[in-house]
Amino acid sequence: MPRQETSKAPRRVVGRRRGEALEAAILDAAWDELNERGYTNLTTDSVARRAGTSKPVLYRRWADKRKLVEAAVVRRNVTQLTVPADTGSLRGDLIATLTGASERQGPVLAQLSLLLAGYFAETETSFTELREMIIAGRRSGRDEIMERAIARGEIDPSRLTPRIAALPFDLLRGETMMTLRPVAPEVIEEIVDTIFLPLVRPADGDRSSD
Incomplete structure (x- = not known):
């Protein structure tokens, strides 16, 4: 019997990234997830999938979802300051x-x-x-x-x-x-x-x- 597909955030297919490039990709993914799902429905799983990385990678940089979202909002607003x-x-x-x-x-x-x-x-x-x-x-x-x-x-x-x-x-x-x-x-x-x-x-x- 074929497996039932579930709705998931799209996974970004990317090469190996480190440092600032990886962090930027994760924060961009968190921002996109926030805009699509809102804070309440956003999960670290969905962010990791969209960024093409794993949850442990996220948790090495941000302690929890709240800190991750804060960093994503700060980054986006800093790049768009008037x-x-x-x-x-x-x-x-x-x-x-x-x-x-x-x-x-x-x-x-x-x-x-x-x-x-x-x-x-x-x-x-x-x-x-x-x-x-x-x-x-x-x-x-x-x-x-x-x-x-x-x-x-x-x-x-x-x-x-x-x-x-x-x-x-x-x-x-x-x-x-x-x-x-x-x-x-x-x-x-x-x-x-x-x-x-x-x-x-x-x-x-x-x-x-x-």
Whole structure:
């Protein structure tokens, strides 16, 4: 009697790999599995099969499924970080950067929130902690925008706390999570003009005359 076929992730037929090449293949496979199955249904078996390797190879690098998925998400987001715009003004930089991030990453962020629902429930964390993991040890585009604005005299550094610096980007993510679509231009302008800029602008007379 013929054997009944079962549904499995496709196995990648590859040559022998080591080091970074093997790790990249595994993380790519984990990312693909996450997108197809979601965190809850993803297994180390399915990732190993897709990557064309074995479970012991995975466990030598990552202690469990959670660590593997974290590494896959960090790698994918690091390779897709938004380059900050440089328009010559703080307002222009923020609007251009937020617009680009919304158009390119908005749908991905919304989808990722659904795919990682099981992860957030299991770890009792949120996108805030995941974002810190992604940007750990790296200079963010947000920091570059703020530093240029301080140098131009557009920001009073004494008013720019870490929470305020993150505010426009946090609000953009919040809008994206609520609507599951790119944020409208007028909403981005309101975030920048009505909420953020009044919090950081120098007091009258303190702005650099350059």
